[in-house]
Amino acid sequence: MKILVCISHVPDTTSKINFIDNGTKFDTNGVQFIIGPYDDYALARAIELKEANAGTTVTVLNVGLAETEPTIRKALAIGADDAIRVNAEPTDSLFVATQIAEHAKGYDLVLMGRESIDYNSGVVHAMVGEMLGIPSVSPVMKLDLEGTTVKMQREIEGGKESVEASLPLVAGCQEPIAEWKIPNMRGIMSARTKPLKVVEPKTTEASVKTQKFELPAPKGAVKMISADNVAELVTRLKTEAKVL
Amino acid sequence: MNTTQTTTALKGGEFLIRETQAHDIFIPEEWSEEQKMIAQTCLDFIKQEINPRLDEIDSMKHPELMPSLLEKAGQLGLLGTSVPEILGGFGMSFNTTMLVAEVLGGAHSFAVAYGAHTGIGTLPILYYGTEEQKKKYVPKLATGEWKACYCLTEPDSGSDANSGKTKAKLSVDGKHYLITGQKMWITNGGFADVMIVFAKIDNDKNLTAFIVEKSYGGITMNEEEKKMGIKGSSTRQIFFNDCKVPVENMLSERENGFKIAVNVLNIGRIKLGSGAVGGAKFAISKAINYSKERKQFGTSIANFGAIKHKIAQTIAHAFASESAHYRAGQNIDDAYDTYIASGMEPGKARLKSLEEYAIECAILKVHGSEVLDFAVDEGVQIYGGMGFSAEGPMDRAYRDARINRIFEGTNEINRMLTIDMLMKRAMKGTLDLMTPAMAVQKDLMSIPDFGASDDDAVFAKEKKVIANLKKAGLMVSGAAVQKFMMKLSEEQEVLMNLADMLIEVYVAESTLLRVEKLIGIRGEKACEIQKEIAMIYLHHAVETATNAGKQAIYAFAEGDEQRLMLMGLKRFTKIDPYNLKESRRKVANYAIEKGEYPF
Ligand SMILES: Cc1cc2nc3c(=O)[nH]c(=O)nc-3n(C[C@H](O)[C@H](O)[C@H](O)COP(=O)(O)OP(=O)(O)OC[C@H]3O[C@@H](n4cnc5c(N)ncnc54)[C@H](O)[C@@H]3O)c2cc1C
Numbered sequence: 001m002k003i004l005v006c007i008s009h010v011p012d013t014t015s016k017i018n019f020i021d022n023g024t025k026f027d028t029n030g031v032q033f034i035i036g037p038y039d040d041y042a043l044a045r046a047i048e049l050k051e052a053n054a055g056t057t058v059t060v061l062n063v064g065l066a067e068t069e070p071t072i073r074k075a076l077a078i079g080a081d082d083a084i085r086v087n088a089e090p091t092d093s094l095f096v097a098t099q100i101a102e103h104a105k106g107y108d109l110v111l112m113g114r115e116s117i118d119y120n121s122g123v124v125h126a127m128v129g130e131m132l133g134i135p136s137v138s139p140v141m142k143l144d145l146e147g148t149t150v151k152m153q154r155e156i157e158g159g160k161e162s163v164e165a166s167l168p169l170v171a172g173c174q175e176p177i178a179e180w181k182i183p184n185m186r187g188i189m190s191a192r193t194k195p196l197k198v199v200e201p202k203t204t205e206a207s208v209k210t211q212k213f214e215l216p217a218p219k220g221a222v223k224m225i226s227a228d229n230v231a232e233l234v235t236r237l238k239t240e241a242k243v244l
Numbered sequence: 245m246n247t248t249q250t251t252t253a254l255k256g257g258e259f260l261i262r263e264t265q266a267h268d269i270f271i272p273e274e275w276s277e278e279q280k281m282i283a284q285t286c287l288d289f290i291k292q293e294i295n296p297r298l299d300e301i302d303s304m305k306h307p308e309l310m311p312s313l314l315e316k317a318g319q320l321g322l323l324g325t326s327v328p329e330i331l332g333g334f335g336m337s338f339n340t341t342m343l344v345a346e347v348l349g350g351a352h353s354f355a356v357a358y359g360a361h362t363g364i365g366t367l368p369i370l371y372y373g374t375e376e377q378k379k380k381y382v383p384k385l386a387t388g389e390w391k392a393c394y395c396l397t398e399p400d401s402g403s404d405a406n407s408g409k410t411k412a413k414l415s416v417d418g419k420h421y422l423i424t425g426q427k428m429w430i431t432n433g434g435f436a437d438v439m440i441v442f443a444k445i446d447n448d449k450n451l452t453a454f455i456v457e458k459s460y461g462g463i464t465m466n467e468e469e470k471k472m473g474i475k476g477s478s479t480r481q482i483f484f485n486d487c488k489v490p491v492e493n494m495l496s497e498r499e500n501g502f503k504i505a506v507n508v509l510n511i512g513r514i515k516l517g518s519g520a521v522g523g524a525k526f527a528i529s530k531a532i533n534y535s536k537e538r539k540q541f542g543t544s545i546a547n548f549g550a551i552k553h554k555i556a557q558t559i560a561h562a563f564a565s566e567s568a569h570y571r572a573g574q575n576i577d578d579a580y581d582t583y584i585a586s587g588m589e590p591g592k593a594r595l596k597s598l599e600e601y602a603i604e605c606a607i608l609k610v611h612g613s614e615v616l617d618f619a620v621d622e623g624v625q626i627y628g629g630m631g632f633s634a635e636g637p638m639d640r641a642y643r644d645a646r647i648n649r650i651f652e653g654t655n656e657i658n659r660m661l662t663i664d665m666l667m668k669r670a671m672k673g674t675l676d677l678m679t680p681a682m683a684v685q686k687d688l689m690s691i692p693d694f695g696a697s698d699d700d701a702v703f704a705k706e707k708k709v710i711a712n713l714k715k716a717g718l719m720v721s722g723a724a725v726q727k728f729m730m731k732l733s734e735e736q737e738v739l740m741n742l743a744d745m746l747i748e749v750y751v752a753e754s755t756l757l758r759v760e761k762l763i764g765i766r767g768e769k770a771c772e773i774q775k776e777i778a779m780i781y782l783h784h785a786v787e788t789a790t791n792a793g794k795q796a797i798y799a800f801a802e803g804d805e806q807r808l809m810l811m812g813l814k815r816f817t818k819i820d821p822y823n824l825k826e827s828r829r830k831v832a833n834y835a836i837e838k839g840e841y842p843f
Contacts, residue, residue: 070277077281182288185321185334188281 001056001145001167003046004107006100006124007075008036008090008116009068023212026118035071037180038113042171044178045143046111047079053145057081059107063090063099069196077183077191088201092208097127102202104132107168109150114139114172125172135165138172253578257603257666259750260714261680263707266761269754270339270574272566272843273762279340282325286347289320294351298640301353301476304468310357310478311391311435318388322348323362327370328590332383338580338597339573345515346566349522352644353476359519360431360477361385363512365392368440369455371591372496372504377455381438393436395427395456395482396505403657406451406502410443410484414491421445421454421494423462423487429651433465433480441484442501451501455493462487473643510598512652514576514605517612518569520648524562524612524619527641529840531555531623534630536836545626549825552832554622559835560780561615563843568611568754572604603665606658607747613648613655620645659743660736666746667725667732681722684715688812702760702768706782709819710753713789716816717745720793723809727800741796745789752785773834773842776827783824790817 011017011031018027035043043060050056060075062068063086072083086099104110110132115122122138129136141160142153150169154161183191225233237244254262275283293316294301301309317323325341327333336344348355366385369377384390401408410425423443430439437458442451456463466481496504532555535546545551576597583593598605620642624631631638649655669675699705721742728735759778763771793813801809835842 070281073277074281180292182285182292182320183281184285184319185282185325185336188278188285189334191281192278 001049001053001109002107003049003056003058003109003111004104005039005043005046005058005060005075005080006110006112006128007039007043007060007062007071008113008118009033009062009064009071010036010116010118013037013117017215019213019215023214024210026213033068033071035075036113036116036118038115038117038172038174040113040180041175041177042111042113042173043075043078043080044181045173046109047181048178049109049145050079059084061086061100061103063088063096063201065089072196073191074183076194076196077187078181079183079187080194082195083197085196085198086201087198091206093121093123094127094207095204097124097131098204099201100124100128101131103199104128104170109167110170111143111173112170114174122172125170129170132168132170134168134170136170136172137163137165139174140171141174141177143171143173143177253575255675256575256599256601257669257675259604259753260666260717260746261675261677263711264753264757266757266764269571269757269761271758271761272570273758273765275343279343282336282340283343283347285320286322286344287350289317289322290348290351290354294354298352298476302640304476304478307434307478310354310432310476313354314357314361314391315388317358318386322358323366323388324386326362326367327382327386331370331378332386338576338594339570342515342518342569342573346518346522346569349519350526352640353474355519355523356474356477356647357432359512359515360394361388361392363515364394364508365432365436365438365440367508367511368394368453368495368504371508371595372453372500373455374492376492377495381455385438390437391432391435392438392440393430393432394508395430395433395439395441397429398426399428399481403654405442405505408442408444408451410441412443412445412452412454412489414445415488418491420488420490423454423456423484423489425484427482427484429469430480430482432478433482434468434478439482440495441489442505443484445498448499450499451505452498453495453501453504454489455495456484456487456489460488471647473640473646475643507595507599509652510602510605513609513658514569514572514598514601516648516652517565517605517608517610518573520612520616520645521562521565521569523641523645524558524565524616525841527616527619527623527638527645528555528558528562528835530637530641531558531619531626532835532838532840535626536839538628538630546832546836549829551626552836553825553828554626555835556780556828556831557784558615558619558622559831559841560777560784561618562841563774563777564751564755564781565608565611565615567758568604568751569608571754571757572601572608575604576601603662603669604750606653606662606665607743607750609652610655610658610662610743611747611751613645616645616648656736656740659747660733660739662743662746663721663739664733666721677718677722681718684718684722684812687715688719688808702763703756703778705820706756706778709782709786710749710756712816712818713745713749713752713786716789716793716813717742717749719809719812719816720745720796724796724800735799738796738799741792741799744792748785748789748792752782755781773831776830779822780824780827780831783819783822786817786819793817 012034015031020027046058050058058080059082060072060080061084062072072085076083084103090096112125125138126136137152139155140152141155144151148167150165152163154163254264293313321334324333325336325344328335348358369381385392396405398408412421412423415422423441425443439456441454441456445452462485464483469479535551536544538545579597579600580593583596624638624642627636627638630636670677724738725732755778759771759774762774797806797809
């Protein structure tokens with residue numbers, strides 16, 4: 001079986017977020033990048049499937065410029081067999097999905113995170129499924145193979161939904177599909193010799209253009225009012241917060 | 245960069261008498277992508293496996309927990325970093341293994357179990373074992389299938405390690421040694437499968453080392469020791485009672501045990517130092533975070549100058565110690581490569597390269613462990629009452645740090661060793677201290693050089709300060725040697741002073757060189773904070789060394805000689821005033837903005 005795992009290269013969850021160029025560009029200065037946490041779950045599940053099914057290969061794909069290669073090599077260190085980097089800035093979801101679809105043909109299973117944690121559009125898996133004409137399921141929190149049937153659990157409002165589909169298939173993954181894998185020493189040392197193919201993008205214009213990013217207004221000071229002083233609370237809600 | 249520059253590595257201890265070029269040292273900013281990934285794996289391991297269980301580990305309620313964590317580390321390959329690939333490890337460079345030790349230094353009790361297993365437990369076999377011994381034990385130790393401990397200390401033999409009373413006697417059939425005696429303070433003792441045991445055969449003067457398997461029988465132990473810190477690390481008294489050890493399990497030769505013990509501790513020392521630096525960074529990060537959250541007088545305590553001072557000073561010390569550790573680590577790696585190129589067997593080359601830098605290893609054990617104690621002490625202070633609470637994170641950090649100044653040779657023993665080794669090398673002629681010491685004497689009688697340095701290269705003035713500080717060290721130690729001759733070893737107070745001068749010279753110089761090299765790579769503007777750190781540390785070093793020098797001079801010189809030496813000391817420890825308050829504020833603000841130890 002051939003599994004393709006699409007990974008995004010995103011700022012670490014503790015990064016300080018700033019924008020430059022009049023709020024049109026994310027400031028990457030001093031930011032540490034990681035494999036998108038949801039993609040990391042997808043990758044971990046792919047490696048588990050590979051370990052359980054002899055002959056399975058895992059390829060990782062990233063749409064990004066050269067600076068994403070350390071993130072790709074981390075995925076190789078975690079256990080992927082080879083990698084493809086589509087040499088382009090991942091401008092918008094449609095663009096990324098188009099690039100992925102170009103390379104995803106012939107894979108039995110295309111896994112990725114339910115969303116990337118930078119721009120969080122959460123639609124790439126659906127677009128890829130559509131472009132390839134195969135089913136796409138998200139957010140998948142459990143995924144098991146039975147022959148060519150894939151049994152999955154989706155998270156839905158207040159519960160779980162069990163679904164089934166046959167290969168080939170696209171899935172957007174989330175926890176607890178698998179436990180994140182820490183790359184071991186052997187994996188790290190073999191990562192540099194695993195193939196990392198760089199391909200040029202299929203030219204597609206970005207369909208969406210970012211106008212501006214704005215940071216939320218900084219939180220103001222909190223005023224504590226003791227529980228037995230309801231009158232003051234009401235006055236302040238009326239005169240200061242003006243919500244009553 | 246000029247590609248014709250050649251690396252002229254310093255010999256061990258030579259830093260005192262020779263200048264090093266910035267391009268000749270390794271700096272942590274040069275870690276490769278792979279090394280960073282290795283460090284990240286260690287960090288992820290701590291976050292995933294250790295941090296959620298710190299209380300459980302320290303409770304010692306589940307004796308199988310620590311060995312199972314070692315096994316998990318083994319699955320990640322972390323127990324085999326120093327082990328060559330043919331023996332099931334990864335044969336990483338010494339500096340990489342130090343980096344691993346640094347990050348795992350934040351793992352509290354686990355760090356000690358890890359250090360004992362991979363260091364003093366595994367390395368004696370790796371470096372002194374026969375091919376059969378290596379094949380039998382090392383691969384299993386590298387994966388964690390077997391765990392190891394190191395049994396040197398006894399109730400009456402601590403710092404005086406060669407005075408142990410444990411005996412080994414050949415059995416009548418000549419096939420076994422029967423070991424009898426009592427060992428104490430044995431880390432990993434509670435679960436180790438393999439023990440490196442030091443004993444004296446018959447009436448030998450010196451120790452012999454043996455590889456003992458727990459299953460050989462005749463081994464009993466006391467309950468776990470109740471300790472101030474690292475409560476989750478197993479520490480046992482172990483009794484050997486006619487424990488039957490096959491003769492082929494003798495390690496190296498008869499009476500070679502003390503040498504093994506000393507050489508293995510050498511390696512342990514510098515790694516203990518880097519682990520301590522790692523622990524210090526974690527503690528500093530926690531303190532910075534808390535200082536931002538904690539509000540008093542209507543503002544974060546991070547906004548108070550007194551707190552900023554602590555944050556900046558602890559950062560400067562950790563940064564400085566780190567600079568010195570990896571500078572030495574690279575020297576060790578380079579020496580190893582040279583020995584290998586000359587056809588030496590790898591195990592021997594490792595040992596020789598570490599022996600060469602044994603002075604630096606002792607210096608770094610002392611410095612790293614003292615930086616850690618400084619950082620956790622200020623950490624408790626920044627946390628205030630919460631620092632003293634047994635429920636806050638600083639309590640554990642504070643208690644766990646303290647052991648580092650005691651084991652692997654107490655800091656007193658290591659300070660004395662530093663000077664002792666230096667003197668021995670001078671006497672053997674491998675290190676020419678005489679010529680520069682004489683030159684300093686002459687310098688002392690000549691007219692001081694008042695000319696201000698007009699060289700505007702990076703740190704031109706500061707390098708002169710370091711060069712002078714070396715002269716101060718040479719002047720005081722030279723005079724002490726002349727005064728006491730062979731009796732210098734009896735003047736321990738003076739030895740401590742000399743060691744302090746030496747330590748500060750090495751660490752301050754390493755810090756300057758690191759920042760100078762970094763400026764060469766990134767430009768001056770990008771290194772403003774690092775530059776301030778170098779200045780903060782340099783001033784600290786000069787103050788400490790001046791004080792130590794004074795104490796020594798007061799102790800052995802009088803009258804005119806004393807006056808002359810004090811004048812010399814003053815001249816050689818001259819440093820331009822610098823607004824360190826402003827400097828610390830810059831460093832602290834930068835770190836507070838980042839919310840953690842910022843490099
Ligand atoms: C938690 C823990 C784990 C340990 N793990 C191990 C282990 O795995 N294997 C092992 O073999 N050992 C281990 N040790 C033992 C450790 O190495 C010794 O405790 C250490 O070497 C000091 O010896 P001591 O305790 O006998 O102190 P002492 O030697 O009695 O020292 C007491 C004080 O006297 C000073 N002193 C001693 N001699 C001199 C001198 N000549 N000049 C000046 N000052 C001197 C010391 O610096 C110290 O301040 C461990 C100890 C502890 C506490």
